[in-house]
Amino acid sequence: xxxxxxxxxxxxxxxxxxxxxxxxxxxxxxxxxxxxxxxxxxxxxxxxxxxxxxxxxxxxxxxxxxxxxxxxxxxxxxxxxxxxxxxxxxxxxxxxxxxxxxxxxxxxxxxxxxxxxxxxxxxxxxxxxxxxxxxxxxxxxxxxxxxxxxx
Numbered sequence: 001x002x003x004x005x006x007x008x009x010x011x012x013x014x015x016x017x018x019x020x021x022x023x024x025x026x027x028x029x030x031x032x033x034x035x036x037x038x039x040x041x042x043x044x045x046x047x048x049x050x051x052x053x054x055x056x057x058x059x060x061x062x063x064x065x066x067x068x069x070x071x072x073x074x075x076x077x078x079x080x081x082x083x084x085x086x087x088x089x090x091x092x093x094x095x096x097x098x099x100x101x102x103x104x105x106x107x108x109x110x111x112x113x114x115x116x117x118x119x120x121x122x123x124x125x126x127x128x129x130x131x132x133x134x135x136x137x138x139x140x141x142x143x144x145x146x147x148x149x150x151x
Contacts (some may be wrong), residue, residue, distance in 0.1 A: 084113075125142065
């Protein structure tokens with residue numbers, strides 16, 4: 001895959017996002033209604049990466065004084081290629097125009113995601129017990145500082 005191009009996501013992307021969600025997150029997958037609400041909120045930025053015209057990665061960030069990475073998903077066929085890191089870097093750049101720090105929650109058992117976040121400056125600052133109730137798992141709360149305007 002050539003250098004990924006990142007684009008804004010819209011309501012037309014919801015069907016593909018839901019396919020990826022079901023595969024990647026199973027019982028914790030977000031619903032169509034949740035994504036329609038997220039994608040139309042002025043306080044969110046959702047970005048995606050296509051391969052041959054098919055969405056293969058998506059992510060979203062809450063735009064506020066304290067930004068929050070809301071979700072990141074990469075199709076299994078495209079994992080371990082650096083796409084998640086490219087997308088996370090983009091989301092952090094977008095958030096940097098609004099915030100000085102960013103937070104996220106990650107499944108405690110998701111070592112791959114935790115390493116990705118640590119490579120981007122996140123550190124664990126807490127735990128949310130049973131944050132993922134359908135799978136009975138805690139979330140680790142992570143935080144990273146952001147330079148203003150993504151610089």
